[in-house]
Amino acid sequence: MGRKFVVGGNWKMNGDKNQINEIVNNLKKGPLDENVEVIIGVPAIYLAYVKSIVPDSIAVAAQNCWKVPKGAFTGEISPAMLKDVGINWVILGHSERRSIFGEKDELVAEKVAHALESGLKVIACIGETLEEREAGKTEEVVFRQTKALLSAIGDKWANVVLAYEPVWAIGTGKTASPQQAQEVHSSLRNWLSTNASPDVANAVRIQYGGSVTAANAKELAACSDIDGFLVGGASLKPEFVDIINATK
Ligand code: PEP
Numbered sequence: 001m002g003r004k005f006v007v008g009g010n011w012k013m014n015g016d017k018n019q020i021n022e023i024v025n026n027l028k029k030g031p032l033d034e035n036v037e038v039i040i041g042v043p044a045i046y047l048a049y050v051k052s053i054v055p056d057s058i059a060v061a062a063q064n065c066w067k068v069p070k071g072a073f074t075g076e077i078s079p080a081m082l083k084d085v086g087i088n089w090v091i092l093g094h095s096e097r098r099s100i101f102g103e104k105d106e107l108v109a110e111k112v113a114h115a116l117e118s119g120l121k122v123i124a125c126i127g128e129t130l131e132e133r134e135a136g137k138t139e140e141v142v143f144r145q146t147k148a149l150l151s152a153i154g155d156k157w158a159n160v161v162l163a164y165e166p167v168w169a170i171g172t173g174k175t176a177s178p179q180q181a182q183e184v185h186s187s188l189r190n191w192l193s194t195n196a197s198p199d200v201a202n203a204v205r206i207q208y209g210g211s212v213t214a215a216n217a218k219e220l221a222a223c224s225d226i227d228g229f230l231v232g233g234a235s236l237k238p239e240f241v242d243i244i245n246a247t248k
Contacts (some may be wrong), residue, residue: 006037008209010091060087061087063082066114087120092108092111093111095125116159122159127166139202161207174213176210182225
């Protein structure tokens with residue numbers, strides 16, 4: 001069976017109720033390609049609200065969660081809490097979490113392991129910085145970040161989407177070219193074939209993220225190893241519908 005195209009929106013720390021209503025109304029109006037899985041990543045405080053107004057065909061994701069079910073972790077939310085309010089997805093390891101909040105591979109892996117054990121599905125983000133790319137270390141970084149996730153994921157690959165997001169392309173307007181993105185997706189899939197299993201490599205969906213817009217989505221979506229997008233800025237705009245429909 002082919003890999004179902006999966007498009008995530010990452011609102012980051014944006015939106016208020018008015019804007020959220022507009023975004024959701026726009027998604028409801030669509031029309032959205034029914035063959036595409038859509039997941040919107042919402043600020044924690046609006047998760048329950050968004051869940052209450054979106055159709056069931058659109059999944060809602062948290063943008064982060066902690067690595068244990070409950071306790072003295074001021075300011076954190078747990079997978080158990082997310083599940084309790086009907087949220088089934090979480091984005092983990094986003095480059096902003098890694099760079100601004102200092103999340104290392106090991107912590108990301110602990111979070112991924114606990115989220116999966118708790119029954120959440122995970123969009124796990126990886127990607128190199130510009131400095132790392134220019135030093136020829138793209139594969140080394142992406143493989144290292146993914147290796148850290150292997151034991152955390154274990155046999156739960158069906159509940160994981162990988163998001164390859166070159167840090168230099170996030171929020172910069174500098175999209176990776178389809179060739180650049182396809183090259184990393186393809187070598188990551190080969191790496192997974194050796195280091196996880198050929199079945200995992202064949203089945204896992206790898207999203208591309210980094211300045212995806214309606215203007216560049218179709219060309220990127222046509223690449224054989226790009227199975228969807230994780231979209232930041234453009235997921236707040238009406239063009240998100242066109243990005244979802246990029247394979248149509
Ligand atoms: C992101 O936040 O994951 C992202 C890819 O952002 P943008 O689309 O704005 O580059």
